[in-house]
Amino acid sequence: MATNLIIPTMGKPKTVRDVIISILSQEHPLSAKIIYNHTRKKFGLSVTYQAVHKLLKQMTGEGILKREGREYSITLEWTEKNRQFFEELCASQKQGKRPSMEQILGSDLTELKFDNLYSFYSFILNVLEKIALANDIGPFVAEFRHMYWALIGSEKEQACFRAIIERSPGSHILCNGDTPTDRMLAKHFENFGVNVKTGVKCAEKCDMMIGGGFILEIIFDEKLKKDIDKVYKETDKMEAHNFADIYEKMFDKKYEIVVKMKKIGELSDKLVEKAIGDIKTPIRFSR
Numbered sequence: 001m002a003t004n005l006i007i008p009t010m011g012k013p014k015t016v017r018d019v020i021i022s023i024l025s026q027e028h029p030l031s032a033k034i035i036y037n038h039t040r041k042k043f044g045l046s047v048t049y050q051a052v053h054k055l056l057k058q059m060t061g062e063g064i065l066k067r068e069g070r071e072y073s074i075t076l077e078w079t080e081k082n083r084q085f086f087e088e089l090c091a092s093q094k095q096g097k098r099p100s101m102e103q104i105l106g107s108d109l110t111e112l113k114f115d116n117l118y119s120f121y122s123f124i125l126n127v128l129e130k131i132a133l134a135n136d137i138g139p140f141v142a143e144f145r146h147m148y149w150a151l152i153g154s155e156k157e158q159a160c161f162r163a164i165i166e167r168s169p170g171s172h173i174l175c176n177g178d179t180p181t182d183r184m185l186a187k188h189f190e191n192f193g194v195n196v197k198t199g200v201k202c203a204e205k206c207d208m209m210i211g212g213g214f215i216l217e218i219i220f221d222e223k224l225k226k227d228i229d230k231v232y233k234e235t236d237k238m239e240a241h242n243f244a245d246i247y248e249k250m251f252d253k254k255y256e257i258v259v260k261m262k263k264i265g266e267l268s269d270k271l272v273e274k275a276i277g278d279i280k281t282p283i284r285f286s287r
Contacts, residue, residue, distance in 0.1 A: 029071035131212040132167040139170040140211025143203040146177040147185035165192040224255040
């Protein structure tokens with residue numbers, strides 16, 4: 001059975017479920033009798049042993065608890081699910097209320113705002129992963145002002161990046177920038193099978209991506225554009241100290257980034273095919 005998500009009541013637990021979670025989060029494993037005693041003595045609940053025992057069995061069946069012999073404890077799966085929930089909740093509070101990924105992919109047109117580069121990159125990675133998992137997205141084409149920073153991220157994010165590229169063979173990226181940093185990042189993409197060309201006159205108003213039935217228009221504020229231009233121009237070779245410096249200058253600052261995502265269905269395949277066929281000139285699905 002799928003693991004249910006339960007958010008315990010903040011402050012003093014008020015329901016028997018909350019009390020059981022609170023008890024087992026502090027001490028485990030415990031027998032049904034000890035859990036029952038704690039509910040009455042520590043939390044002052046007027047509940048019968050039969051009711052507690054029945055609820056323990058129910059929560060075990062739901063995947064919240066596990067039973068070994070006569071003792072119960074909280075499952076790791078349930079803990080992980082709650083951890084993920086609170087991480088996503090924290091992220092949504094920082095960014096403001098945002099529709100779920102299911103709502104985004106199900107909408108004909110969605111506009112989202114981000115206040116830093118890292119959250120924007122994480123979103124792009126997440127949305128491409130969801131599209132790729134739903135169906136091999138085939139090749140995509142893109143116009144970037146500068147190559148996206150694919151080297152900063154967790155091991156999980158790096159694995160996700162590789163999986164997306166593997167599911168979209170023959171993809172093309174045209175990049176306006178032609179700095180050593182752009183070329184270094186281009187090489188990183190090329191190592192995974194993406195065709196990249198730097199120094200192309202494109203993405204002057206906004207970045208664009210198209211594929212998998214969607215088209216994304218990415219608008220960076222002018223200050224961010226100038227800051228990125230400066231960082232890419234000044235970073236002429238990659239050394240260990242550069243990463244901390246780059247993170248401080250680019251990823252640890254507040255900027256406004258707007259993503260407009262439009263569902264266009266099979267039209268995206270035709271646009272991608274046309275763009276790849278005319279790859280010697282800038283991709284002209286830009287505004």
